Amino acid sequence: MLSLGYMLRRALQSIAVMAIVYALTFLALFVLPGDPIENKISNPVNPLPQATADGLRAYYSTDQPAIVQFVLYLARLLHGDLGYSLTNGKSVAALVGQALAQTITLAALALAFTVLFALGIALVATFARSRLVRELARAVPVLSISAPSFLVGYVLIAVFSFRLGWVSSITDQGFVSLILPAVTLAFASSGSLAQVLIQGLSSARSQPFVTVLTAKGVAPSGIVVRHVLKNGAIPSMTLLALIVGDLLAGSVIVETVFNRTGLGYFTYTSVRDQDTPTIEAIVLLISAIYLSINLVTDLAYAAIDPRIALAAGGPRRGSARRRAEVPA
Amino acid sequence: MPSSPLESIATRAFSRRRFLVGSVLGVAGTTLLAGCSPTGTTASGGKGGTLTYVDPEIPTSAQVQESGTWQTRDLIQNLTDRLVNRNPTTFELEPWIAESWTRSDDGRDYVFVIRDGVTYSDGSPLDVENVKRNLEWQVTGDTKNGVSANSQFPRAIAVDVDAATRQVHVHLDTPYAPFLNVLTSWSAGLVANATIAAPHDEQVKYTRLIGSGPFRVTSEDYAQKYVLERRADYAWAPASARNQGEARLERIVWVPTEDDAVRLGAVTSGQAGILRYVEPREETALARQGYTIVAKTGVGLSNQWFLRTTTPPLDDPDVRRALFHAIDRKQILTEIYTPNWHAATSVLAPHTFGYKDVSAAFAYDPDQAESLLTTAGWTGRDADGYRTRGGTRLHLKTYIDVYDNTANALFQNVQAQFKDVGIELELNRLDYASYWGKAFADPEVGFLRVGWPHPDPTVGLIEYYSKDGSDLLGLKGSDTTLQRLLDDQLLAVDDAERAALLEQTQDYLVTEKAYVLPILDDSQVFVARPGVSGLELSDGALPLFSGVSVSA
Numbered sequence: 057m058l059s060l061g062y063m064l065r066r067a068l069q070s071i072a073v074m075a076i077v078y079a080l081t082f083l084a085l086f087v088l089p090g091d092p093i094e095n096k097i098s099n100p101v102n103p104l105p106q107a108t109a110d111g112l113r114a115y116y117s118t119d120q121p122a123i124v125q126f127v128l129y130l131a132r133l134l135h136g137d138l139g140y141s142l143t144n145g146k147s148v149a150a151l152v153g154q155a156l157a158q159t160i161t162l163a164a165l166a167l168a169f170t171v172l173f174a175l176g177i178a179l180v181a182t183f184a185r186s187r188l189v190r191e192l193a194r195a196v197p198v199l200s201i202s203a204p205s206f207l208v209g210y211v212l213i214a215v216f217s218f219r220l221g222w223v224s225s226i227t228d229q230g231f232v233s234l235i236l237p238a239v240t241l242a243f244a245s246s247g248s249l250a251q252v253l254i255q256g257l258s259s260a261r262s263q264p265f266v267t268v269l270t271a272k273g274v275a276p277s278g279i280v281v282r283h284v285l286k287n288g289a290i291p292s293m294t295l296l297a298l299i300v301g302d303l304l305a306g307s308v309i310v311e312t313v314f315n316r317t318g319l320g321y322f323t324y325t326s327v328r329d330q331d332t333p334t335i336e337a338i339v340l341l342i343s344a345i346y347l348s349i350n351l352v353t354d355l356a357y358a359a360i361d362p363r364i365a366l367a368a369g370g371p372r373r374g375s376a377r378r379r380a381e382v383p384a
Numbered sequence: 385m386p387s388s389p390l391e392s393i394a395t396r397a398f399s400r401r402r403f404l405v406g407s408v409l410g411v412a413g414t415t416l417l418a419g420c421s422p423t424g425t426t427a428s429g430g431k432g433g434t435l436t437y438v439d440p441e442i443p444t445s446a447q448v449q450e451s452g453t454w455q456t457r458d459l460i461q462n463l464t465d466r467l468v469n470r471n472p473t474t475f476e477l478e479p480w481i482a483e484s485w486t487r488s489d490d491g492r493d494y495v496f497v498i499r500d501g502v503t504y505s506d507g508s509p510l511d512v513e514n515v516k517r518n519l520e521w522q523v524t525g526d527t528k529n530g531v532s533a534n535s536q537f538p539r540a541i542a543v544d545v546d547a548a549t550r551q552v553h554v555h556l557d558t559p560y561a562p563f564l565n566v567l568t569s570w571s572a573g574l575v576a577n578a579t580i581a582a583p584h585d586e587q588v589k590y591t592r593l594i595g596s597g598p599f600r601v602t603s604e605d606y607a608q609k610y611v612l613e614r615r616a617d618y619a620w621a622p623a624s625a626r627n628q629g630e631a632r633l634e635r636i637v638w639v640p641t642e643d644d645a646v647r648l649g650a651v652t653s654g655q656a657g658i659l660r661y662v663e664p665r666e667e668t669a670l671a672r673q674g675y676t677i678v679a680k681t682g683v684g685l686s687n688q689w690f691l692r693t694t695t696p697p698l699d700d701p702d703v704r705r706a707l708f709h710a711i712d713r714k715q716i717l718t719e720i721y722t723p724n725w726h727a728a729t730s731v732l733a734p735h736t737f738g739y740k741d742v743s744a745a746f747a748y749d750p751d752q753a754e755s756l757l758t759t760a761g762w763t764g765r766d767a768d769g770y771r772t773r774g775g776t777r778l779h780l781k782t783y784i785d786v787y788d789n790t791a792n793a794l795f796q797n798v799q800a801q802f803k804d805v806g807i808e809l810e811l812n813r814l815d816y817a818s819y820w821g822k823a824f825a826d827p828e829v830g831f832l833r834v835g836w837p838h839p840d841p842t843v844g845l846i847e848y849y850s851k852d853g854s855d856l857l858g859l860k861g862s863d864t865t866l867q868r869l870l871d872d873q874l875l876a877v878d879d880a881e882r883a884a885l886l887e888q889t890q891d892y893l894v895t896e897k898a899y900v901l902p903i904l905d906d907s908q909v910f911v912a913r914p915g916v917s918g919l920e921l922s923d924g925a926l927p928l929f930s931g932v933s934v935s936a
Binding site: 218 | 444447450452585607609637639643647650821
């Protein structure tokens with residue numbers, strides 16, 4: 057049920073939201089005291105002569121009023137120029153590009169692990185024959201939600217890197233270096249997803265259509281995979297979208313422990329250093345990520361459940377939602 | 385080293401590291417007992433091989449005038465050479481790229497003879513024309529290109545060269561006694577013309593820092609990895625260097641690793657050969673297990689607290705002197721540090737030109753501290769045991785130093801010791817970015833920490849305490865004696881005269897006026913795995929990797 061009008065409206069809304077976020081971020085950073093250039097100028101360890109200080113302010117345009125700086129930023133942005141880091145002088149586009157590449161690969165693997173872990177836990181917790189096994193499986197999400205990521209990361213590093221030497225703790229060895237941080241991230245995010253899935257599956261398995269399918273002689277595995285899972289997974293879609301957003305925004309803790317410099321780490325250091333051009337670029341990128349994910353999620357709702365219609369306000373379920381499902 | 389604005393993260397990071405340290409040191413023992421060959425090094429009989437080095441910080445800009453951080457100094461030290469070197473053992477000046485020099489009696493003219501045959505890593509010659517360009521660039525900067533002048537250098541110079549005699553003539557309108565010393569600075573590293581001509585956003589890259597040092601950076605993966613390769617033709621080390629030729633290592637893989645526990649684990653598990661900075665309490669355990677601890681205090685200024693005479697109650701000299709006698713450095717060193725750390729004995733570090741031991745002025749003497757506070761009128765005691773005067777508690781406010789990983793423990797220890805004599809010390813925290821802006825602007829702050837290695841003590845002291853510098857004491861030139869002592873040093877081209885002025889300045893700042901309270905000598909600590917040898921530190925406590933070798 058996709059309409060071009062709907063897509064256009066959503067795209068325009070996203071651009072408006074990003075513009076507001078960009079402006080608000082600039083304003084917030086401007087009212088905060090200090091920036092790397094002023095810190096350099098006023099550093100008592102290395103005070104700069106007035107002429108040099110004035111020259112630096114002019115070079116970085118920090119001597120201009122806020123509105124002029126904002127217009128300069130915006131003009132550069134419209135030309136695809138994200139400017140230079142105030143901390144290290146490097147191109148912000150290159151820095152953010154490097155961080156994004158690191159984050160995307162890690163987030164993709166972490167997402168795959170998250171879905172795998174959550175599905176496995178939910179299926180066992182819902183369909184295992186032994187009650188003990190089901191109860192044990194239901195306890196895993198609680199453990200994963202309450203275990204701090206740094207602790208999980210440290211345990212993994214201590215065992216697989218320091219003790220067994222299977223992977224370096226400090227240098228990037230390609231795919232193998234992604235596994236431990238991805239497992240750490242997935243362990244943390246799979247808990248809540250598994251809990252929602254367990255609820256969804258438990259609810260779906262008690263629907264009348266399961267009885268109908270069983271009466272028709274459909275194999276239990278077919279009922280679970282083709283029908284119960286499909287219906288039970290819908291509530292977890294929103295949560296999964298949030299998880300994707302979080303993974304793409306990066307994790308400071310996990311990236312620090314595993315010596316990675318993705319978006320989470322860059323967000324942390326650029327905020328720490330009040331590096332305005334870098335923060336603006338990251339905020340723009342992360343808001344674009346979240347808005348895109350929201351849009352994709354809404355589209356995915358419609359794809360999974362055709363009864364969900366897309367309207368101006370987002371996905372809206374039809375009356376069929378309230379009817380018991382009877383598969384054809 | 386920076387702390388973070390996300391204080392909870394930083395605090396957790398600090399506390400959580402204890403979890404891993406046990407595992408790390410356990411792995412260290414296991415690995416060594418098993419005789420595993422460390423993968424952090426690959427070797428071929430003492431020459432060649434690769435060393436993986438882990439540093440706690442991400443290098444900032446490679447632009448030499450901007451190179452203030454430890455990690456940047458450490459890198460640039462190994463990539464560039466300087467006209468003059470300070471012998472890291474005798475701490476005397478010695479020739480380097482300038483094979484000799486003369487100075488006129490009035491201190492206005494210098495003649496440097498430039499060593500023949502020195503080249504940069506791009507093949508261009510390090511000749512008199514290039515030296516002239518470097519000196520002018522350091523003095524004037526390149527404002528249009530976003531490059532600031534080097535504030536350690538004199539404000540104006542005129543440079544002439546004579547290619548035939550390889551002489552560079554430098555004329556100063558005003559004598560500048562620290563000139564030779566600042567030429568030894570990490571930020572006075574000589575660079576090729578191509579680097580000076582490059583746009584600022586290229587100069588910040590280490591691959592574009594073209595020096596004449598024993599190593600050059602062949603690849604830079606920002607914040608992840610910097611690969612340094614040796615220059616096979618390097619043959620112009622200063623006379624004091626143990627290795628006069630090319631570096632023993634073929635390659636250094638320089639990996640910034642911020643997490644203390646992971647950095648330590650990388651070395652103990654053999655993934656890296658050398659690290660910088662380990663918590664003092666781990667030094668002893670590592671030394672026992674066969675690791676080499678290399679530590680040094682660089683020449684320059686000691687770790688010191690400047691006391692603001694404009695902030696009551698520090699406007700009272702008796703209160704300032706009471707603080708001097710209330711700190712038991714021996715206890716602090718025993719409880720927090722190791723024998724590689726030392727109590728400060730002056731505002732200058734030992735071996736610094738003009739250094740004088742003035743520690744008698746701040747010897748630990750709690751009775752004396754109490755007596756001084758009583759004399760100052762702080763005779764009452766409130767319910768918490770703090771001294772009072774006219775119903776007001778004796779209270780001081782400061783911010784914990786954000787540049788020192790051990791600062792939390794150090795400041796808390798002093799807080800407890802101050803309480804013993806009835807002084808309340810309020811400790812506050814700030815993030816790295818706003819530290820200068822907020823802490824130094826806070827009128828209620830009584831003292832803050834400054835003091836790091838510096839190529840010249842006069843320039844360092846003027847930067848801190850002169851009305852022409854940061855005027856940290858807030859005197860605005862009102863103390864004409866101090867201002868005269870500082871100003872005269874700049875002009876005192878006779879070494880004996882300047883040394884005498886420096887000694888007087890230390891006496892004045894510490895003993896006479898109790899303006900500045902020296903705390904500790906700033907130490908840099910490196911740990912090398914067994915099998916990694918030859919690491920030396922420069923006069924400024926920067927690592928010299930040229931002599932490092934690794935064995936299988």
